Amino acid sequence: PHPANSLASGDQVEQQEPSPSPAAADNAELNSSIIDEQQDAVQPTDEQDSSSSDSLHGSEIDSAVPSSEDVASEPALPAKTYALPDGFVYLDDILEDAQYDIRYYGENNFVGRPIEGYLAPYAIATEEMAAALVKVSEEMQELGYGLLIYDTYRPAKAVEVFKEWSQDEADTLMKDSFYPNEEKSKLFQRGYLSQRSGHSRGSTVDLTLYELASGEPLDMGSPYDLLDEISYFGTRLITDEQAANRELLKKVMKKHGFKEYSKEWWHYVLLDEPYPSTYFDFDVQ
Numbered sequence: 236p237h238p239a240n241s242l243a244s245g246d247q248v249e250q251q252e253p254s255p256s257p258a259a260a261d262n263a264e265l266n267s268s269i270i271d272e273q274q275d276a277v278q279p280t281d282e283q284d285s286s287s288s289d290s291l292h293g294s295e296i297d298s299a300v301p302s303s304e305d306v307a308s309e310p311a312l313p314a315k316t317y318a319l320p321d322g323f324v325y326l327d328d329i330l331e332d333a334q335y336d337i338r339y340y341g342e343n344n345f346v347g348r349p350i351e352g353y354l355a356p357y358a359i360a361t362e363e364m365a366a367a368l369v370k371v372s373e374e375m376q377e378l379g380y381g382l383l384i385y386d387t388y389r390p391a392k393a394v395e396v397f398k399e400w401s402q403d404e405a406d407t408l409m410k411d412s413f414y415p416n417e418e419k420s421k422l423f424q425r426g427y428l429s430q431r432s433g434h435s436r437g438s439t440v441d442l443t444l445y446e447l448a449s450g451e452p453l454d455m456g457s458p459y460d461l462l463d464e465i466s467y468f469g470t471r472l473i474t475d476e477q478a479a480n481r482e483l484l485k486k487v488m489k490k491h492g493f494k495e496y497s498k499e500w501w502h503y504v505l506l507d508e509p510y511p512s513t514y515f516d517f518d519v520q
């Protein structure tokens with residue numbers, strides 16, 4: 236069985252205290268309060284194999300009847316047989332024009348392997364966040380850009396995996412690519428990861444922009460999830476053009492109700508989020 240199944244889908248995480256950190260004042264995610272809601276999630280009807288499907292998908296795949304060439308080159312996405320908890324949607328059902336590269340489903344992430352709880356390469360979001368992202372996308376389309384989504388809802392069990400991983404000094408597999416200048420054991424303390432992540436509340440998104448004309452991501456000065464000061468807003472380590480790209484994303488996200496995170500240019504929280512104190516733990520499937 237997939238390790239993610241050691242916790243039942245739909246379970247809420249027990250109340251935990253965030254650990255004090257020097258970064259706490261700067262990290263909106265550490266200001267969360269207690270878990271105060273209960274929601275039932277329908278159990279999955281079918282276990283998905285996380286190793287068998289590509290993690291990148293987008294409107295170009297979903298919109299047309301696939302040609303034989305498409306069928307050969309694009310692995311099918313797992314069927315959406317899981318009934319999401321009330322209030323949640325599959326983002327690609329709402330935001331069809333976006334690209335999706337769900338990093339924690341695959342190996343291209345700071346851990347270097349698929350993360351427990353990500354059983355399919357889907358972006359799941361609260362209805363409210365999905366609606367806000369539609370507005371962001373519409374505005375970006377007029378400017379010639381689309382949204383590339385890296386992560387939305389993150390099961391609490393995945394955050395637990397990040398915590399365990401950060402304490403394993405021996406595993407530095409992805410250090411050079413994702414945290415070359417940071418001590419792994421201090422990534423939480425430094426604010427790059429949250430003990431209780433806004434992502435688990437369903438209204439936080441990691442994203443960037445891509446150019447509609449070329450399909451290429453905009454140059455933001457550092458890649459997604461480079462846990463480093465170069466990913467801070469206000470860093471002097473990037474060019475004016477790279478900073479302007481970050482500012483464009485920030486401006487439009489803020490206009491539609493999101494708050495940026497000073498240490499990660501890609502991370503945005505919906506300010507008026509529907510479940511501000513609930514850390515969900517159903518699997519992404």
Ligand SMILES: C[C@@H](N)C(=O)N[C@H](C)C(=O)O
Pocket residue numbers: 264386426427428429430431432433434441460499502
């Ligand atoms: C690791 C990064 N993608 C992220 O989401 N960091 C924030 C702070 C979080 O863990 O919620």
Ligand SMILES: [Zn+2]
Pocket residue numbers: 386434439440441501502503
């Ligand atoms: Zn994030």
